[in-house]
Amino acid sequence: MKAVLCKELGPPSNLVVEDITLPSPGPKEVRVEVKACSVNYPDTLIIQGLYQYKPELPFSPGGDFAGVIKEVGAEVKHLKVGDEVFGASSIGCFAEEANVDSKMCFPKPPSMDFKTAASFMMAYGTSYHALKDRARLKEGETLCILGASGGVGMAAIELGKLMGARVIACASTDEKLELCKKLGADEVINYTNENLKERIKELTGGKGSDVVYDPVGGDYTEAALRATAWEGRFLIVGFPAGIAKVPMNLPLLKGCDIVGVFWGRFAQTNQGANMKNTMQMIQWHGEGKLKPHIDREYSLDEASQALDDMMNRRVKGKVVVVP
Numbered sequence: 001m002k003a004v005l006c007k008e009l010g011p012p013s014n015l016v017v018e019d020i021t022l023p024s025p026g027p028k029e030v031r032v033e034v035k036a037c038s039v040n041y042p043d044t045l046i047i048q049g050l051y052q053y054k055p056e057l058p059f060s061p062g063g064d065f066a067g068v069i070k071e072v073g074a075e076v077k078h079l080k081v082g083d084e085v086f087g088a089s090s091i092g093c094f095a096e097e098a099n100v101d102s103k104m105c106f107p108k109p110p111s112m113d114f115k116t117a118a119s120f121m122m123a124y125g126t127s128y129h130a131l132k133d134r135a136r137l138k139e140g141e142t143l144c145i146l147g148a149s150g151g152v153g154m155a156a157i158e159l160g161k162l163m164g165a166r167v168i169a170c171a172s173t174d175e176k177l178e179l180c181k182k183l184g185a186d187e188v189i190n191y192t193n194e195n196l197k198e199r200i201k202e203l204t205g206g207k208g209s210d211v212v213y214d215p216v217g218g219d220y221t222e223a224a225l226r227a228t229a230w231e232g233r234f235l236i237v238g239f240p241a242g243i244a245k246v247p248m249n250l251p252l253l254k255g256c257d258i259v260g261v262f263w264g265r266f267a268q269t270n271q272g273a274n275m276k277n278t279m280q281m282i283q284w285h286g287e288g289k290l291k292p293h294i295d296r297e298y299s300l301d302e303a304s305q306a307l308d309d310m311m312n313r314r315v316k317g318k319v320v321v322v323p
Helices: 041-046 112-116 120-134 149-164 174-182 196-203 219-226 249-254 263-269 271-286 300-313
Strands: 002-005 014-019 029-038 065-070 082-089 097-101 105-107 143-146 166-171 187-190 209-214 229-235 257-260 294-298 320-321
Touching: 002 300, 014 112, 014 300, 029 112, 065 097, 065 112, 065 120, 065 143, 082 112, 082 120, 097 229, 112 294, 120 149, 120 209, 120 229, 120 271, 143 149, 149 166, 149 174, 149 209, 166 174, 166 196, 174 187, 187 196, 196 219, 209 219, 219 229, 219 249, 263 271, 294 300, 300 320
Parallel strands: 143 166, 143 209, 166 187, 209 229, 229 257, 294 320
Antiparallel strands: 002 014, 029 065, 029 097, 029 320, 065 082, 082 105
């Protein structure tokens, strides 16, 4: 079988596509014929050795998958050969087949095609966990989303609106913000040519945002934190623009919470709550209330280009690798 391999840490251009032999799945694993695998920003960090999870070389990146079960491990009882599934794994899914943890596999609803299902788990799982479990977002509150045109950002727009929030979407181009409006954003901010702090304050009547969703980092973090409301919640989701160092008097003066969001750890350690969240999101998808925006698709041979496009912010929403 063919797989995209990272044999040395570095940029996407280091990746190669080779034929490999995949071992039999472990007792709690299933072997999946991968029909689609979406690209997420952590994939670009893992291949550079910059992520908190550092697999041994060589490895195949890619973790957000959908496909058909080909083989089940000896201890797996809830899945069978032929089941169509989707889910998340740390690595291994930029390949024709992959062995994945059976507890991170979910039955694919008939209403989802494989590309949609592969684009669902990490983006919506992260955003729903952030807004529901970490921010405790309430109906009528204001939600400010940085990097709103990315995969998790767009998921946060849809989920924020479903949860009754007023959504302010922030992104780097007017083209990206137009897409955010189509997804339901109430207000938009172009933070390359507008003052982020002042615009958030202006749009909230001077109060600030009740919840800030920050998957971007860098200089935007402090600006948005300064525009957070009294007793607001600031969600730390990711750092593609760099890890910010913020004055720690700000959360004191605002009485606000700075809250970490690590969906992967949550999904592994609190599987019951993650299952409940996933079932709710599947229901919303079936009702037509959630739909990933898929920007484009790539073959296995083009996986390095997909990662490069993600790393250099040429992506709106989700992109998928289709073996």
